[in-house]
Amino acid sequence: MRFPPLSRRAVLKGLGTAMALPWLEAMAPAAGLARRPGGKVAPTRMAYLYVPNGAHMPGWTPEQLGDDFTLPRVLEPLDPFKQQLLVLSGLAQDTARAHGDGGGDHARSMACFLTGVHPVKTNGADIRAGVSVDQVAAAKMGHHTRLPSLELGVDPSAQSGNCDSGYSCAYSSNISWRSPTQPVPKEINPRLVFERLFGDDSPDRLTERRRRYNRSILDLVSEDARRLHGRLGVDDRRKVDEYLGAVREIERRLVMAEQRRTEEVERPDDLVKPEGVPKDNQDHLRLMLDMLVLAFQTDQTRIATMVFANEGSNKSYNWIDVPEGHHSLSHHQGDAEKQEKIARINRYHVEQLSYFLGRLKEIPEGDGSLLDHSMIVYGSGIGDGNRHNHNELPIVLAGGGCGRIRTGRHLRYDEDTPLNNLFLAMLDRMDTPVDELGDSTGRLDRLDG
Missing domain, CATH: 3.40.720 (Alkaline Phosphatase, subunit A)
Known part of the structure; x- marks a missing residue:
């Protein structure tokens, strides 16, 4: 069966989650x-x-x-x-x-x-x-x-x-x-950035839901991901699997960082720091930096x-x-x-x-x-x-x-x-030219050879 092209803004959805996808061959050329x-x-x-x-x-x-x-x-x-x-x-x-x-x-x-x-x-x-x-x-x-x-x-x-x-x-x-x-x-706070990138709701509400159900963000979108696989070619399937694996690894590291912080709190000042900020x-x-990679990979910014x-x-x-x-x-x-x-x-x-x-x-x-x-x-x-x-x-x-x-x-x-x-x-x-910026005197030359 031949499927219509995916939108560049296609997402995986589930229980307050909207998980953006990386660039896929199945996607139609998108604006911008x-x-x-x-x-x-x-x-x-x-x-x-x-x-x-x-x-x-x-x-x-x-x-x-x-x-x-x-x-x-x-x-x-x-x-x-x-x-x-x-x-x-x-x-x-x-x-x-x-x-x-x-x-x-x-x-x-x-x-x-x-x-x-x-x-x-x-x-x-x-x-x-x-x-x-x-x-x-x-x-x-x-x-x-x-x-x-x-x-x-x-x-x-x-x-x-x-x-x-x-x-x-x-x-x-x-x-x-x-x-x-x-x-x-x-x-x-990397946890808040993660929720901002993948939440279809406010970060606080999404975090509360996920903790209530004790589930990974990938669990929430698993059914949508399964349906998506059925319409993708081999290369796109591999790319989606690698992307989901990277997200799961970041989730794991976030949890480990938060656990270490809970275990290592020694001073009262530490108690007011946002949850999810690693001590290391x-x-x-x-x-x-991994959050930034994900944001670029999924074209969220x-x-x-x-x-x-x-x-x-x-x-x-x-x-x-x-x-x-x-x-x-x-x-x-x-x-x-x-x-x-x-x-x-x-x-x-x-x-x-x-x-x-x-x-x-x-x-x-x-x-x-x-x-x-x-x-x-x-x-x-x-x-x-x-x-x-x-x-x-x-x-x-x-x-x-x-x-x-x-x-x-x-x-x-x-x-x-x-x-x-x-x-x-x-x-x-970036195709966003301006005539001047601050104390600029012209374009820097030799960047293209």
């Missing part, structure tokens, strides 16, 4: 998808991943330019993805500099990273920055997906308080800005941000033998031991990026993979944490942008080239 090389249809996604306090730049920057380069120590975990990577040197965020406002480099770094707008120095309610690149894209194309954008992190967003030399905590804990006065808070940092980061830690974070990393605070170490004053520990933290974060890219690369879609159809920016709004400089930023771009980026190179740009020039070029490749 462009035909790419090879005649296949795929959406372009973009994500911005932020790390605080700059980087140990000698361990970050490759010595060679062009396509014959070696990834140095900090970036070495990305070696399996070298051919899907651009290392971009020379980019700057001038608007993170003081410009007469004195201290507050950390707050300015995050507030302007995606906006290119110098934030108003205040610790009151009159915060003002700019519209971030992710929200520019979301406003233009967010109607194509259930979620216009997705904002994730592991540290809570704040909307008030004094966090950095007279700058509001809103600046140092929010990277996404819907308007100059409205930051978009990030979600840090790597577990937390990877669960959030094509635009996302992920903050590995709030700017100025003084988190310690005992599990990699760095008991000192990250921010304290970043003021290394040339001390070799402190620089070594900063490099260790940087490499640890890059290992999580490598995990994320690996997950994107292993998921086939159309004529390539999720990674082929994505643009992933990873970096910081500070260069060297000791200098608090905002030029020579640590920036990498991963993914092929649906064939519109030629990766596998280290490119160097003129000193103080605005980072926002990269963002303008990315918006073009």
Whole structure:
């Protein structure tokens, strides 16, 4: 029997659940998808991943330019993805500099990273920055997906308080800005993100139902999944089975993280933290990154941000033998031991990026993979944490942008080239072009060869 094409927005349903599906050959071309090389249809996604306090730049920057380069120590975990990577040197965020406002480099770094707008120095309610690149894209194309954008992190967003030399905590804990006065808070609870992606109801009500019946989300949609199998070809069946297996594995990890947290609560402060937030940092980061993979895979959003830690974070990393605070170490004053520990933290974060890219690369879609159809920016709004400089930023771009980026190179740009020039070029490749963004001076060139 020949079945009509599936809608790109087809879902598996059951008991308050609407589980989006990955891209399948059986799906008809859907709104907002462009035909790419090879005649296949795929959406372009973009994500911005932020790390605080700059980087140990000698361990970050490759010595060679062009396509014959070696990834140095900090970036070495990305070696399996070298051919899907651009290392971009020379980019700057001038608007993170003081410009007469004195201290507050950390707050300015995050507030302007995606906006290119110098934030108003205040610790009151009159915060003002700019519209971030992710929200520019979301406003233009967010109607194509259930979620216009997705904002994730592991540290809570704040909307008030004094966090950095007279700058509001809103600046140092929010990277996404819907308007100059409205930051978009990030979600840090992987359980709530999971329920948001797969619930056909409010997350609280769905969670309550599932616990009442003590069932996996896959149990709730099993009958619908069985019916779907009957109308799919062999390749699509395999893809759906792999996808459902990945969802079940994430559910298992969520339960384990929640159980560990319940067992390890020692301080009263822990009791007020949202359920589902893992105590282990790597577990937390990877669960959030897995949620982002699922959101892209099921085309629930094509635009996302992920903050590995709030700017100025003084988190310690005992599990990699760095008991000192990250921010304290970043003021290394040339001390070799402190620089070594900063490099260790940087490499640890890059290992999580490598995990994320690996997950994107292993998921086939159309004529390539999720990674082929994505643009992933990873970096910081500070260069060297000791200098608090905002030029020579640590920036990498991963993914092929649906064939519109030629990766596998280290490119160097003129000193103080605005980072926002990269963002303008990315918006073009999302088919959401704008004339300017923040302090942009034009499109970043050489991305396509």
